[in-house]
Amino acid sequence: MRIPPRITQGLAVSAMWVLASLTLGVLAFIIAYILWHGLPHVTWTFLTESPKAMGREGGVLPMILGTAWVTGLAVLIAAPIGVATAIYLTEYTREGRLTAVIRFGADCLAGIPSIIFGLFGFVFFVITLGMGLSIISGALTLTLMVLPTIIRTSEEAIRAVPQSFRDVSFGLGSTRWQMVTQVVLRSALPGIGTGIVLSIGRSISETAAVMLTAGSALGFPHTAFDSSRTLALHFYVLSREGLSMSNAYATASVLIIAILLVNLAAYWLMRRFVAKVA
Amino acid sequence: MMKWLMIFAALLVALLVVSFGLGGRKEGALEIIGSTSVEPFAEMLAQEYEKTHPGRYVNVQGGGSTAGIQAAINGIADIGTCSRALKPEETGFTTFLLARDGLAVVVHPSNPVSNLTHQQIQRIFAGDVANWREVGGDDRAIHVITREEGSGTREAFMKLVMGKARVSRKALTQESNGAVKELVRNDPGGIGYMSLGLAHGLKLVAVDGVAPSAEAALSGQYRLVRPFLFITRGAPSERAKAFIDFVLWPPAQKLLEQEGLVRAK
Amino acid sequence: MRREKIISLLLMFAALSAISGLALITAFIFKEGLPIMMQVGLGQFILSSNWYPTEGEFGIFPMIVGSLAVTAGAMVIGVVFGLACAVLLTQFSPPRLVSIVKPSIELLAGIPSVVYGFMGVVILVPFIRDTLGPAMVSLHLASDPGPGLSVLAASIVLGIMVLPTITSISVDALQAAPRSYREGSLALGATEWQTTHRVLLRAARSGIVAAIILGMGRAVGETMAVIMVAGNTLDVPHSIFDPVRTLTSNIALEMGYAAGDHRKALFATGIVLFVIIMVLNTIALAVSRRRAGKAVAR
Numbered sequence: 101m102r103i104p105p106r107i108t109q110g111l112a113v114s115a116m117w118v119l120a121s122l123t124l125g126v127l128a129f130i131i132a133y134i135l136w137h138g139l140p141h142v143t144w145t146f147l148t149e150s151p152k153a154m155g156r157e158g159g160v161l162p163m164i165l166g167t168a169w170v171t172g173l174a175v176l177i178a179a180p181i182g183v184a185t186a187i188y189l190t191e192y193t194r195e196g197r198l199t200a201v202i203r204f205g206a207d208c209l210a211g212i213p214s215i216i217f218g219l220f221g222f223v224f225f226v227i228t229l230g231m232g233l234s235i236i237s238g239a240l241t242l243t244l245m246v247l248p249t250i251i252r253t254s255e256e257a258i259r260a261v262p263q264s265f266r267d268v269s270f271g272l273g274s275t276r277w278q279m280v281t282q283v284v285l286r287s288a289l290p291g292i293g294t295g296i297v298l299s300i301g302r303s304i305s306e307t308a309a310v311m312l313t314a315g316s317a318l319g320f321p322h323t324a325f326d327s328s329r330t331l332a333l334h335f336y337v338l339s340r341e342g343l344s345m346s347n348a349y350a351t352a353s354v355l356i357i358a359i360l361l362v363n364l365a366a367y368w369l370m371r372r373f374v375a376k377v378a
Numbered sequence: 379m380m381k382w383l384m385i386f387a388a389l390l391v392a393l394l395v396v397s398f399g400l401g402g403r404k405e406g407a408l409e410i411i412g413s414t415s416v417e418p419f420a421e422m423l424a425q426e427y428e429k430t431h432p433g434r435y436v437n438v439q440g441g442g443s444t445a446g447i448q449a450a451i452n453g454i455a456d457i458g459t460c461s462r463a464l465k466p467e468e469t470g471f472t473t474f475l476l477a478r479d480g481l482a483v484v485v486h487p488s489n490p491v492s493n494l495t496h497q498q499i500q501r502i503f504a505g506d507v508a509n510w511r512e513v514g515g516d517d518r519a520i521h522v523i524t525r526e527e528g529s530g531t532r533e534a535f536m537k538l539v540m541g542k543a544r545v546s547r548k549a550l551t552q553e554s555n556g557a558v559k560e561l562v563r564n565d566p567g568g569i570g571y572m573s574l575g576l577a578h579g580l581k582l583v584a585v586d587g588v589a590p591s592a593e594a595a596l597s598g599q600y601r602l603v604r605p606f607l608f609i610t611r612g613a614p615s616e617r618a619k620a621f622i623d624f625v626l627w628p629p630a631q632k633l634l635e636q637e638g639l640v641r642a643k
Numbered sequence: 644m645r646r647e648k649i650i651s652l653l654l655m656f657a658a659l660s661a662i663s664g665l666a667l668i669t670a671f672i673f674k675e676g677l678p679i680m681m682q683v684g685l686g687q688f689i690l691s692s693n694w695y696p697t698e699g700e701f702g703i704f705p706m707i708v709g710s711l712a713v714t715a716g717a718m719v720i721g722v723v724f725g726l727a728c729a730v731l732l733t734q735f736s737p738p739r740l741v742s743i744v745k746p747s748i749e750l751l752a753g754i755p756s757v758v759y760g761f762m763g764v765v766i767l768v769p770f771i772r773d774t775l776g777p778a779m780v781s782l783h784l785a786s787d788p789g790p791g792l793s794v795l796a797a798s799i800v801l802g803i804m805v806l807p808t809i810t811s812i813s814v815d816a817l818q819a820a821p822r823s824y825r826e827g828s829l830a831l832g833a834t835e836w837q838t839t840h841r842v843l844l845r846a847a848r849s850g851i852v853a854a855i856i857l858g859m860g861r862a863v864g865e866t867m868a869v870i871m872v873a874g875n876t877l878d879v880p881h882s883i884f885d886p887v888r889t890l891t892s893n894i895a896l897e898m899g900y901a902a903g904d905h906r907k908a909l910f911a912t913g914i915v916l917f918v919i920i921m922v923l924n925t926i927a928l929a930v931s932r933r934r935a936g937k938a939v940a941r
Contacts, residue, residue, distance in 0.1 A: 109836035113735055119727035124744070126803060127751045130762055154421050184657035192651055202662060204928070209665050211857070211920045213864030215891045216913045219898050220668050223675070223906070232454045233409070233439070244668060247661055277650045305755035308866040308895055317437035318421070319407055326406050327437055336757045336867065339764070341556025342563070352758055359753045367746050445900035521790040527697050528900030547692075547705075550792060550886055551875035553896055564769065565790055 134356055138349030146350055151318050155334065156344045160351055162320045166235065166328030169321065170314055171303040173239035174246060179296050182250030186292075189251075190258045191280055203255070210248035217245045218309035226313055233327040238314025245309055246299035253298070257291025258284055290372040297366040301359055307332045331355050407435035408617050412446020412459030413530045414554035415479060415573035416606050419634055420459060423625050426633065436621060440554055443530025447471075450611045456618045458609045461530035461573065462537070474608040474622050477631070478640040480574030480595040481534050481602040483583040484559070486566045491515040493584040499539055502569060505546025510567065522549040523561055523570035531555065534604035535571045575638040595640045603640065672917060676910030688911060694877050696897065696905040703912055705879045709794075709887035710863055712880055713873065716798025717805055717862040722855055724802070725809030729851075732810070733817040734839050745814070752807035760871030763800040768872055771796055776884050789884035792874030797887065800868050805858040812857060816850020817843060849930045856927040860920050866891040890916055 149159030189199055221241030231237045261284050269279040285292075307330070315327030316337065329337075331351055338348035410420055417440045424436035441449070443460030447468060450458030464473065483499060485491060491514055494502070501507050503522055510518045524545050525532035536545075552558045555572045562568040562580055574582075574590050582590050585602060594600035608625070610618055624630055631641050680688050683701050691702025728748060732741050768791035775795075776788025820843050828838040844851070866889075874886025875896060888896075894909050901909055 105834045105837055109834045112836045112840075113731075116727040116731045116735070119724050120731050120744070123724050123728055123751075123803075123806060124747060127747060127754075130754065130758065133762070134758065152425070154418055181657050181661050184654050185661040188654040188658040192654060204924070205662075205665065205669075207928070208917075208921050208924050209668070211860045211864065211924055213866060213891050213916055213920075215864075215866045215894050215898075216672065216916060217668070219894055219909060219913060220671055222898060224671065226454060227452045230453065233411075244664055248665065251661065275647050277647055301753050305753070305757075307755070307757050308891075311895070312441075312899055315437075316439050317407070317409075319435055319437050322435075323406060327409065327439070332755050332757050335755075335761070337556075339757075339761050340560065340871065341554060342560040343556065348761075352761070355755055356758070359755070360750070363746070363750055363753045367749075441899040443900075444902075448900055448902055451902075519787060519789075526896050526900075527695075528897065544695075547878040548876050548886075550790060551877070551888070551896065553870075565772065567790070 131356060134349060134352045137346070138351070138353030141346045141350035142353050146347075147354070150320060151334075151347075154343055155318065155338050155347060157347075160331065160334060160347075160354065162318065163329050163331045163334045163351070164354070166314065166321055167304060167330040167332075169235045169324065169328065170238040170242060170310060170330060171300055173235065173324065174242035174303050175296060175300055177239070178243040178247045178250055178299065182247050183254045183292055185251050186254035186258055187280060187285075190255055191276065191284065203252075206248040206251050210252060213308075214245055214306055215308040217241055218312055220244075221309065221313040231325065233313065233315030233317070234325045235314055235321055235328050236324040238310045238328075238330075239324070241309050241313045242303050242306060245306070246303060249299055249302070250295050253295025254288070254292045257288040257295070260291065261287045290369045293369040294366050297362055297369060301362040301366070304330075304355070304358055304362065305332055306330075307336055331358075407437040408457070408621055409449075409455045410436060410438045410457045410459060410608075410621075411441055411449040411455035412439075412457075413443040413461040413606070414440040414556065415461040415531050415576065416459040416476065418576060419477070419606070419637060419639060420625075422633065422637065423630055424621075426630065427621055427624050431620075431624075434617070434620075442526060442528040442553070443533065444528035447609065450609055453611070456610070456615060457622070460607050460609065462533040462604055462607075464607070464609070471609040471611060472613055474626065475642045476606040476608050476625060477634045477642050478595065478603050478605055480590050480592065480600055480640065481531065481538060481571060481604055482574040482577045482590045483569065483571050483585060483602075484562050484577050484580040485569050485583055486562060486564075487579070487581045488566055489515060489581055491583065492581075493587060496539065496586055499583075499585065500541070500543055503540060503545050503549070504543045505548055518567045521565055521568045522546055523558055523568055524549040524551055525558065525571075526551055526553050529553075530604070531571065531573060534602075538602050538604070539571075592635070592638050592640050606639070669917070672910055672913045675907050676912075676914040679904055679907035680911045680914065682904075683908075688908075689915070692877075692879060694893070696901065696908060699904065701904075701908040701911070703890065703893070703915070705877055706888050706890045706893050706912070707915070708879050709873070710889040710891070712794050712883075712887060713797040713801060713869065713889055714859055714862040716794060716883065717801035718855065718859055720799060720802025721805040721809050721858050721862070725806045725854075725858070726813055726851070728806070728810045729813035729817060730839055730844075732814055734835055734843070745811075748807050748810050751803070756804065756865060756868040757871070759800050759804055760868035763796055763868065763872040767796050767799060768792055771884070779884070785882055785884055787882070787884060789882075790874060790886060792872055792886045793884045794873070794880050794887050795883040797869050797873040797889075798883070800872055801862045801865055804865060804868065805861050808861055809854045809858045812854030813847070813851045816847040816854065819850060820846040853927040853931040856923050856930070860923045860927075863916065863919055863923075864891060866895050870895060 146159040148161050150162055152158035225231050225237040225240050226233055265283050266279055269283045310330050311333060316329045316333055317327035321328035335348055335351040338344055417438055421438040424438050427436055443462055446458035446460050449455035498513055502520060510516050510520055552561055555576050558570045558572045562570045588594055588600045590600050595603045608622055635641050688701060690704050692704045693700040693702045772791025779785040780788050824842050824846055825838055828842045869889050870892045875888045875892055876886040880887045890912050894912055898909055
């Protein structure tokens, strides 16, 4: 007996709905679980105090600062260089084997496990260059980690700008740089911004690469040469060693909220991009 | 467009100036890196030190004893810490004995086994005993938990307990005392080894009839004891020496004793 | 005109620094790792199960099996759930629902790996150890419930982590299929589901395969979550309830203290990972080029 197609469809769609609901359910559960246990402990004191007794008490101010510095420095260095590279590759050179190789290289490096960047950063920045476990070591390592992603997303955003825009600009007598800044970048900016914002998100969450480059000092970082612990690493240590579950949940809550904000920014930027170029 | 770039550049410059301008690592904190067994105690002493010496900062980090030794060699740490004696090939260091610590064999609080012989522990960790009932416990698989190879605690365990035997390949590897503690605390079938001073909340197994305690370690009855060392490459720097003197003082030593360590002298 | 020249040079400088920086990493990894691989012997390095670095023995076979096992498990979950979401989103959902569901799935990708690992430790591992494992043993489907830290735990956690990648790239692939395919199929009287699985999935096949391969790359590269739930043993796993160590976990656990040959061996492990990613990326590139070629040929 052949099953009528309508019934097969009904079954298939129901099955898919179950799977999709499970997926969203897991997401909702994770976020709810962490925030439920953690938000009550995210007090003003928690956000502005330093940790005591290895993190059992006190707050996470040095971690917030450390995360901000490491991520901030990394993106401030990687973004201009990455975007400039993308501009150079698309607007100032001709499409050829070299650019294809560079693109493949960037794609590969975008996929390399972060721990390998950490290993490199540890041996090169921390030891060989003598920077020690420090924010700057961590930031430079993260720079190398997010650079391929920024180059690729910027490149795709720039290439998505219609050629007609460029032709019109040249037709009106602009120089190449004027065309790039006034026309191409203006249209590609939301797409480029999305790539940068997503890199920020990735940097904030990164643990493996910062563990052995920025170190895990609990103290207040005074300079970029000080070692500092990021929020993600602090959460890892607190939960793994059972030092303080309430503080662990609270740290995770701060992390998740930061990521949520970053994702919202990326989404908002992306919508503007689609609206502009479509 | 140019305005944004200007702001961007200004931010970058400002951040870098603030970072570099405040001086390099020379004015920074004293870096202490190494054993995860020593870490909580060093951290405690560091907080005391910072309280009594305002303006001085001490950063304590883990990573394991061998990592601490490496950090001292590489210059990333001012002081490396380890929870085992130095090996013969590890030369060129000045060592300071901070305290001594018992090495405890720990199991889940619900585990009925209270005493194991030296040989039994050896065989369990080598993987030759698979079920708790073979040593007088429940019918439950034994889950052996060990540390990473660079751990001083592991080194001490190998030297004091395992001897020539290797730890089973099936052993679950954790990277710090805290991680071992958490795992044993949650797994009814688990058995591991860790710093006696940190083993609160777990069941401590008596070895050859001797229950582990700071007193038993001090008297020599409990034989699984290892040194907590502060090491520096060559002679310690002035800042390092100041902290080392601080921790070897009687008041600091007393604090360590209260926390369950065995004093150095 | 001179300003243009200067700008052009500055951009080239930036591009060169970026490229040389990235080339530096690649060169460094190979320079550090290749000698030890040659010294130990490539076959020995990859096929030996003896990882005793302090005694000079460097065999990463258990870790290779570990990475493969955990990745395979992750792909089962990632593909089943991820594709289901992708198909639902593109074929069976009203646009309003899509605008809520799609960003939510992308949000899954943003949660830090240590949080996933934590949830695995708190919920999944005890469940496997105390409930699922014993149940499987009593059903004679497994011989040993294991400590909960297992291939299964790591697979589930990783599967959830790579799901968003698979979903979003598959969505792109499905949406890139020409509309005429869908409309033509429906016009011939097929249901949406028949259209989907007989026509569209086939048309988007290359893109979906690319999605799966990229997902695989991400699963292979994950470190923190795996350290937390996989158990990190040095033995080759025999069942999904056995603990396991992956290539990435091995590097993370040991790089803090490794020196000399041991450290070089970790770089050599990095080379293995590098090669795996390069192979996966090449396949993905080739597969998606076929898709582009096909679409153009139409």
